[in-house]
């Protein structure tokens with residue numbers, strides 16, 4: 001590189017369309033990759049379970065962000081779609097005796113179809129009304145799960161055996177880490193790719209101005225349904241991973257709280273940003289874990305306070321969301337970008 | 351014919367100049383008790399700049415909305431004539447089509463109150479003008495694989511020519527929401543041009559501009575018309591502009607077509623004078 005180069009120049013559209021241009025960006029990518037590889041060797045078993053939960057949450061959060069952040073269709077149905085993924089894979093594995101990779105793949109497809117179906121109200125509804133409609137789909141799905149005894153086992157939990165593939169048994173978090181991290185990375189890459197193509201752009205067009213989008217030749221109906229399907233496919237994957245990773249599937253894991261948690265993840269992380277989905281998942285899963293940990297630490301010394309940990313958790317949780325909505329509605333992703341700019345332009349302010 | 355070294359034709363119509371491109375016939379549009387359009391009929395000729403004028407609330411925007419499928423008139427038809435390469439003319443009635451199908455036929459438009467994709471960059475907005483010409487396959491997009499990547503680059507070339515034509519190079523990567531009004535108007539024109547329109551509908555492209563900006567915009571529209579050969583249908587209040595740049599003028603008043611002819615014919619038409627005088631008196 002010539003010594004006088006002062007900025008980023010592109011000699012072809014191909015080079016401009018790359019996701020990373022500067023040396024700093026490439027270095028960061030390598031560091032992140034190394035961190036992902038080293039992670040299970042660095043953290044304690046307790047924290048590795050948290051890391052695995054984060055990995056699954058990343059998959060689900062990217063799915064939800066595709067729908068809410070990128071296509072502008074608010075959804076409170078995430079918990080339901082996770083349930084569809086978890087139950088489909090568990091049932092196909094246990095009852096139909098399908099190997100886990102096949103049952104997960106079918107769970108992803110099934111959830112996509114069901115998500116598209118529940119997306120049909122979105123063709124007519126917007127904003128708060130859509131939120132209510134998706135809330136209804138969440139409740140309908142969970143109601144079905146609880147009452148359809150013959151298939152889902154009703155309110156009884158489904159237990160799954162340890163995952164075994166080609167003679168190898170995935171016994172602990174360390175083994176599962178590689179599966180989950182692999183899917184999380186895949187979710188990030190496919191998410192990033194989608195939004196540098198015309199297809200992803202049409203989602204954002206529908207979000208920003210649906211009338212103009214239709215006048216520019218975008219089939220708004222098809223786009224919304226497709227966004228629901230893609231988003232649900234990611235949710236289905238997250239749900240199926242949860243099922244096999246935890247070895248137990250019960251409807252209680254997929255209640256409205258979960259839908260709200262996922263909304264919180266993408267709001268705190270940054271709507272309409274794949275990186276934001278990752279930051280949000282890390283933040284919102286780590287925070288309660290930290291509080292729980294703190295509770296355990298003071299348990300012996302001060303048991304009254306420790307008993308209040310669940311309440312504290314809820315309050316901190318709510319507070320974080322409210323603070324983000326007020327002070328940085330564009331989330332952690334925006335904060336990170338500002339920090340990068342600050343360092344890059346230092347010592348100049350602008 | 352094109353003076354600069356543009357490689358992509360912007361005109362998406364293969365109809366020969368002088369032939370009928372659009373045949374509007376008996377369009378009637380009612381909103382409850384209001385008749386916004388009352389049995390409106392006229393023709394738009396390939397290669398013309400066709401102005402639609404009329405006082406506020408005359409139904410001009412409603413007419414454009416009918417042509418782009420956003421409003422559905424109770425009666426009438428709007429027949430677009432298109433011609434595929436080397437074959438004969440096919441006709442489609444726009445009144446019965448969905449907006450995105452109409453866009454796929456090559457009818458592109460701008461809006462009276464700018465309707466851009468606010469959070470997207472100028473480039474993304476213009477690339478969305480290419481939407482109907484691109485193939486959107488899910489798996490290829492998720493994988494950023496072969497065709498999905500290649501078409502981003504191919505279509506970028508035409509988009510860059512439009513950026514050059516409209517002189518918006520410097521703001522390429524700026525989110526349009528952050529642009530000044532005049533720039534936004536230009537980007538909206540650009541987005542429609544990127545569709546390679548067979549018929550370009552412009553709803554008050556110069557509204558709210560100062561004299562200098564208007565002049566620029568008139569220049570761009572003339573470039574599009576004269577250099578690229580695009581048929582333009584435009585709504586405009588500024589009579590000087592209309593008289594200067596249009597080949598034909600249709601005048602609406604209270605939803606009815608009261609005159610239709612060359613600028614000279616229309617400006618001397620007593621009904622038109624009355625409609626405009628009436629407006630001035632009431633103001």
Ligand SMILES: Nc1ncnc2c1ncn2[C@@H]1O[C@H](COP(=O)(O)OP(=O)(O)OP(=O)(O)O)[C@@H](O)[C@H]1O
Nearest residue numbers: 381384386404405406407408409410411412413462
């Ligand atoms: N969506 C709608 N619902 C109800 N009435 C409408 C609607 N759109 C237009 N109108 C009515 O139709 C009539 C024509 O409106 P239109 O916007 O087409 O006028 P215009 O000629 O474009 O006026 P302007 O010069 O102010 O833009 C007006 O009386 C308006 O109130």
Ligand SMILES: [Mg+2]
Nearest residue numbers: 410411412462
């Ligand atoms: Mg109008």
